[in-house]
Amino acid sequence: xxKYKEIFIRAVCFIMGVVITLTFVMARERxxxxxxxNITKDSEAMDDxxxxxxxxxxxxxxxxxxxxxxxxxxxxxxxxxxTGTADPDKSSxxxxxxxxxxxxxxxxxxxxxxxxxxxxxxxxxxxxxxLISEENTLEWHAARETSYDSTKKVNExxxxxxxxxxxxxxxxxxxxxxxxxxxxxNLTEEERExxxxxxxxxxxxxxxxxxxxxxxxxVSRCASNHPMVDRWSGxxxxxxxxxxxxxxxxxLFENKWQFGNIEYELRMNEGTFCGDLDEMCSGxxxxxxxxxxxxxxKLIYINPMCTIxxxxxxxxDPGNMVEQRTFAEAINAIAPGYGFDIIDLxxxxxxxxxxxxxxxxxxxxxxxxxxxxxRILAEHIASQIIQRIxx
Numbered sequence: 001x002x003k004y005k006e007i008f009i010r011a012v013c014f015i016m017g018v019v020i021t022l023t024f025v026m027a028r029e030r031x032x033x034x035x036x037x038n039i040t041k042d043s044e045a046m047d048d049x050x051x052x053x054x055x056x057x058x059x060x061x062x063x064x065x066x067x068x069x070x071x072x073x074x075x076x077x078x079x080x081x082x083t084g085t086a087d088p089d090k091s092s093x094x095x096x097x098x099x100x101x102x103x104x105x106x107x108x109x110x111x112x113x114x115x116x117x118x119x120x121x122x123x124x125x126x127x128x129x130x131l132i133s134e135e136n137t138l139e140w141h142a143a144r145e146t147s148y149d150s151t152k153k154v155n156e157x158x159x160x161x162x163x164x165x166x167x168x169x170x171x172x173x174x175x176x177x178x179x180x181x182x183x184x185x186n187l188t189e190e191e192r193e194x195x196x197x198x199x200x201x202x203x204x205x206x207x208x209x210x211x212x213x214x215x216x217x218x219v220s221r222c223a224s225n226h227p228m229v230d231r232w233s234g235x236x237x238x239x240x241x242x243x244x245x246x247x248x249x250x251x252l253f254e255n256k257w258q259f260g261n262i263e264y265e266l267r268m269n270e271g272t273f274c275g276d277l278d279e280m281c282s283g284x285x286x287x288x289x290x291x292x293x294x295x296x297x298k299l300i301y302i303n304p305m306c307t308i309x310x311x312x313x314x315x316x317d318p319g320n321m322v323e324q325r326t327f328a329e330a331i332n333a334i335a336p337g338y339g340f341d342i343i344d345l346x347x348x349x350x351x352x353x354x355x356x357x358x359x360x361x362x363x364x365x366x367x368x369x370x371x372x373x374x375r376i377l378a379e380h381i382a383s384q385i386i387q388r389i390x391x
Contacts, residue, residue, distance in 0.1 A: 121296035147352035158383035169207035182213025186368035200378035223253035251310035
């Protein structure tokens with residue numbers, strides 16, 4: 001009876017939290033709409049060296065310039081931006097306490113393949129793609145502009161990257177391990193087959209994209225909802241790119257004890273988010289990179305979008321539950337140490353449903369994108385993949 005009582009209490013708390021959160025969002029949206037005409041773009045004039053954003057709606061293709069972007073040609077002409085370099089002082093450590101040492105040789109000795117880390121690769125990956133910057137934070141991006149405006153600009157840039165890419169993805173196999181956002185379980189069955197973002201990515205890139213998304217899936221075993229730490233072994237052996245998008249649902253079920261500890265010496269506890277995230281990432285690295293001499297496999301972790309999903313749960317029990325930003329910090333601290341690139345949707349303020357405009361147009365239930373939102377998400381991930389490849 002104690003177990004059912006606990007489940008009942010947590011369910012009631014969750015429902016109350018969601019009601020509180022949605023009420024707050026609706027009230028804030030009404031206030032923002034009434035004041036919207038008075039909003040200025042003062043933040044865009046900030047003298048900050050971290051990024052430079054230019055956007056002209058009248059141009060054929062708008063360009064979003066970021067320090068991590070490469071050169072992109074558009075119909076308006078050639079636009080060049082600097083590609084950052086990895087800073088070893090800011091990189092996450094591997095299990096041995098040092099970051100991965102990667103080298104790349106674009107010269108091919110296997111037909112149309114490239115040699116990376118001494119292994120043939122179907123794509124010429126830029127293994128010196130910038131590592132995580134401690135300065136790239138949700139707070140910094142949110143202070144500069146709204147998530148809605150930022151997402152629109154990023155999407156225009158993503159479209160330009162895709163339109164101007166000459167990379168041949170034929171024969172490439174991508175596998176995405178995820179939850180309901182990857183599975184698009186919020187859509188009808190007919191819509192789901194068309195608009196789930198892995199399907200859209202497949203159409204964009206022209207390659208096979210395997211969708212391993214399951215609604216409600218978590219990273220850790222402590223929630224026992226199709227934990228990814230147990231599911232990653234089902235990734236096809238012939239996969240060329242492995243993408244994980246997980247952690248959104250863990251925010252609902254895991255308290256501070258179940259979250260565990262980010263520090264390596266303290267994180268190795270099975271049944272905690274940090275411990276199981278470490279186990280999953282290290283297992284994938286061991287299987288697909290360290291003990292796979294036949295080819296190079298690219299590993300990518302998508303840090304999920306910031307959503308209102310966690311707010312209600314955290315508000316009902318702030319002394320016990322864990323904020324979403326803490327889960328995002330754990331992903332950025334742990335996954336890169338096992339060779340994962342990070343696509344940091346959380347800190348980039350991308351499709352953040354706390355923004356009423358994003359909530360109204362693209363993430364209508366506060367968590368899952370609608371058909372248009374999935375298109376924007378798919379284009380961003382496809383663009384991020386393209387940018388990491390030397391053409």
